[in-house]
Amino acid sequence: MLKKLLSHLENDNCGQFFKCWNELFVEERNKSSDVISLEFNIHLYFVTFPLRKSPPNKEEYRKRIEGLKKLLEDQGGCKYSTDVQLVQYFALPYVAEPEKHPIFRELVQKKWVKNLFENLSSFLANYATNIAETQDVLFQKWMTTYRLQYNELLEKKCRKLQYDYYRIVDIVNEMFNYLEQSNHELGVIHLSSEYMMGMKARFADATANAEQHMHANIALQEMDKKHNGLRKTNTNIKKKNRMIKNESNASVGNLISTIRSASSSLIKLKEEKEKKEVIVDNVIGRLNYTKIGNCLIKSASGRLSCLLLQALRQRITRIPIENAGQVLAVYANNDLLLLKHLKNSVVSVITSQGDNGNDAKEELCRLLNSIASFSSGRNYLLANNQGKELIATLTTALKTKKLQHYAGEHVLATLQKLSIRSSVQKELIKLGMVEWLSLYLGGKLSPTALDYGCALLLNLCLDPSGRSAASRVATIFTTTIANLISDHKLQVCTYINGILFTILGIAQIKARVKEINLVNTVKEKLNNHHCKDDEKQLPIIYKILNGGEF
The missing domain is CATH 1.20.58 (Methane Monooxygenase Hydroxylase; Chain G, domain 1)
Incomplete structure (x- = not known):
C-alpha cells in the first residue's frame, strides 16, 4: 500500500491516490488530527502540481484550485480548520500568483515536496505496525458492545x-x-x-x-x-x-x-x-397569508403590524428546530413577505416608513434575522432574482439611517448570514457595502453591531471584487482596521485578523499599512497575549507584514 500511494503521488494520480487512502481510513471519525493534516497537505500537493512543472501549467492549476475551493466550501472547511497551521492555506484559491506570495511560494518548492514525502512514508510505516493492535482492540470493543446489545x-x-x-x-x-x-x-x-x-x-x-x-x-x-x-x-x-x-x-x-x-x-x-x-399544523396551514401581507402593508407603522410580525417570528423561534423548518416552508410557499411584488413587498413598505414606524421596523428586522438563520429561510429570501431587490432595500435603509438601534443590528445580522453565498457578496459589493462598512465600523457601535459588521466585511473581502473595493478606499479602510486591532477590549479578533490576512496581498493596502506602521501595533498586541485567536493568527500576519520574515 505504501508503494502504491507514493507511486500515485509521484505520478500526479490524484483519483487513484485518494481511492487507496480512503480504503485505509474508511470512516471520517477514525481519522486523527495527524491524518487530517497530512490529507490536506496532499490536497495542496496535487493542486499545486501544475505550478511545479517546467513551464508551469496555469490553466490546469486554475481548474484544480476551483476544486479545492469547492472542497473547502462544502465540508472540508470545518474538518481542516481544526489545525491552525492549515487555516492560512484557506486563502490559496483567492491568490492570483501563489508562487510570488510570501506564505504560499513554499508550496512550489522542492523542499516542501520532499518533507511531504518523508512525512507520508514515516506515517504509513508507523500505521502499518500499529494497525494489528488497533484492530484487536476494536474487535474486543465490538464484541463487548454486541453482547450488551444482545x-x-x-x-x-x-x-x-x-x-x-x-x-x-x-x-x-x-x-x-x-x-x-x-x-x-x-x-x-x-x-x-x-x-x-x-x-x-x-x-x-x-x-x-x-x-x-x-x-x-x-x-x-x-x-x-x-x-x-x-x-x-x-x-x-x-x-x-x-x-x-x-x-x-x-x-x-x-x-x-x-x-x-x-x-x-x-x-x-x-x-x-x-x-x-x-x-399546530392546522393553525399554520389555515392562516390567510395574503390577508396577513396586505394587513402588514396597510398598517405598516401601526401596532397591529408589530404584533403580527412578533407572532410570526415566535412561530419560528419558540418551537423545536425540526418544526421550524416546516413553518418556514409554509411561509415560503405562501410568500409571507410578498417578496414577489419586489418594490411593493412588506420589507420595502415597512422600511420606507418614518420615525413613527420604528417599532414595526425592529420587529420586521428581527423576523428577517430569524428567517435568515435557516438554510430554507435563506432560499426563500433569495428566491426572486437572487434577492437583489431585498438586498438593495436593506442596504439603502442602512445607509440612509432609516434603521436605528436594534433594527440596524438585526439587518446587519441578516446580511451577514445571507453573505455566505457568493451571489450576495457580489451584490453587496456593487452596492458599496465595503466602503460603507469601512466608515461604519470606525464609529461607536454596540458589541452586536460590531460583531456582525466585522463578520460581514470579512465575507465581502473573500471575493476578489471586495478586495478591489477595499483598495479604492485604502486610507479609510486601513485606518479603521488599525483602530480595531489596537483596541484591546474588542472580542472580534478572529474577524479582524481574517480581513487583514485576505487584503495584505493588495499593493495599495500594503503601502498604506507601511505608512501607518501597523506592524508595531500587531507586535504590541501579540506581546500582550490578548486572546487565543490572536496567539494563533497574529504571528502569521506579523510574518506577512515583515515580508515573510519572522
Missing part, C-alpha cells in the same frame, strides 16, 4: 412476552366473567357451576406455572449478568426490571389493573401529542 434485545423480548401474557390473562378473565354472567342471567349457555369452577382452577394452575417460569428466567438473567460482569448503567432499565418483578409477585388482578392504567395513560399521552401537532 442482552438488551433479550430483555426487551422478555418484557414483551410478560406484557402479552398479562394481557391474555385479562382477556381470559373477561371471557370467564361473561360466560358466568350469561349462564346465570340469560340461560343461553348451559354450563354447570362445577364445569366453570374446574376451568377456573385449570386456568389458575397454568397462571401459577407461567409466573414460576418468568421468575426463573429473571433469576437466570441476573446470574448471567454477575457471571459476565456486564452491569448496565442505564437506571431506567433497572427500574423497569424491578417493576416487572414486583408485578409478577402481585396477584393477577393487580397486575392486570396496573397494565391497563399504564397502557391507557400511554395511549392518552400519544393521542394528546398527536392532537397538539395536528392543531
Whole structure:
C-alpha cells in the first residue's frame, strides 16, 4: 500500500491516490488530527502540481484550485480548520500568483515536496505496525458492545412476552366473567357451576406455572449478568426490571389493573401529542397569508403590524428546530413577505416608513434575522432574482439611517448570514457595502453591531471584487482596521485578523499599512497575549507584514 500511494503521488494520480487512502481510513471519525493534516497537505500537493512543472501549467492549476475551493466550501472547511497551521492555506484559491506570495511560494518548492514525502512514508510505516493492535482492540470493543446489545434485545423480548401474557390473562378473565354472567342471567349457555369452577382452577394452575417460569428466567438473567460482569448503567432499565418483578409477585388482578392504567395513560399521552401537532399544523396551514401581507402593508407603522410580525417570528423561534423548518416552508410557499411584488413587498413598505414606524421596523428586522438563520429561510429570501431587490432595500435603509438601534443590528445580522453565498457578496459589493462598512465600523457601535459588521466585511473581502473595493478606499479602510486591532477590549479578533490576512496581498493596502506602521501595533498586541485567536493568527500576519520574515 505504501508503494502504491507514493507511486500515485509521484505520478500526479490524484483519483487513484485518494481511492487507496480512503480504503485505509474508511470512516471520517477514525481519522486523527495527524491524518487530517497530512490529507490536506496532499490536497495542496496535487493542486499545486501544475505550478511545479517546467513551464508551469496555469490553466490546469486554475481548474484544480476551483476544486479545492469547492472542497473547502462544502465540508472540508470545518474538518481542516481544526489545525491552525492549515487555516492560512484557506486563502490559496483567492491568490492570483501563489508562487510570488510570501506564505504560499513554499508550496512550489522542492523542499516542501520532499518533507511531504518523508512525512507520508514515516506515517504509513508507523500505521502499518500499529494497525494489528488497533484492530484487536476494536474487535474486543465490538464484541463487548454486541453482547450488551444482545442482552438488551433479550430483555426487551422478555418484557414483551410478560406484557402479552398479562394481557391474555385479562382477556381470559373477561371471557370467564361473561360466560358466568350469561349462564346465570340469560340461560343461553348451559354450563354447570362445577364445569366453570374446574376451568377456573385449570386456568389458575397454568397462571401459577407461567409466573414460576418468568421468575426463573429473571433469576437466570441476573446470574448471567454477575457471571459476565456486564452491569448496565442505564437506571431506567433497572427500574423497569424491578417493576416487572414486583408485578409478577402481585396477584393477577393487580397486575392486570396496573397494565391497563399504564397502557391507557400511554395511549392518552400519544393521542394528546398527536392532537397538539395536528392543531399546530392546522393553525399554520389555515392562516390567510395574503390577508396577513396586505394587513402588514396597510398598517405598516401601526401596532397591529408589530404584533403580527412578533407572532410570526415566535412561530419560528419558540418551537423545536425540526418544526421550524416546516413553518418556514409554509411561509415560503405562501410568500409571507410578498417578496414577489419586489418594490411593493412588506420589507420595502415597512422600511420606507418614518420615525413613527420604528417599532414595526425592529420587529420586521428581527423576523428577517430569524428567517435568515435557516438554510430554507435563506432560499426563500433569495428566491426572486437572487434577492437583489431585498438586498438593495436593506442596504439603502442602512445607509440612509432609516434603521436605528436594534433594527440596524438585526439587518446587519441578516446580511451577514445571507453573505455566505457568493451571489450576495457580489451584490453587496456593487452596492458599496465595503466602503460603507469601512466608515461604519470606525464609529461607536454596540458589541452586536460590531460583531456582525466585522463578520460581514470579512465575507465581502473573500471575493476578489471586495478586495478591489477595499483598495479604492485604502486610507479609510486601513485606518479603521488599525483602530480595531489596537483596541484591546474588542472580542472580534478572529474577524479582524481574517480581513487583514485576505487584503495584505493588495499593493495599495500594503503601502498604506507601511505608512501607518501597523506592524508595531500587531507586535504590541501579540506581546500582550490578548486572546487565543490572536496567539494563533497574529504571528502569521506579523510574518506577512515583515515580508515573510519572522
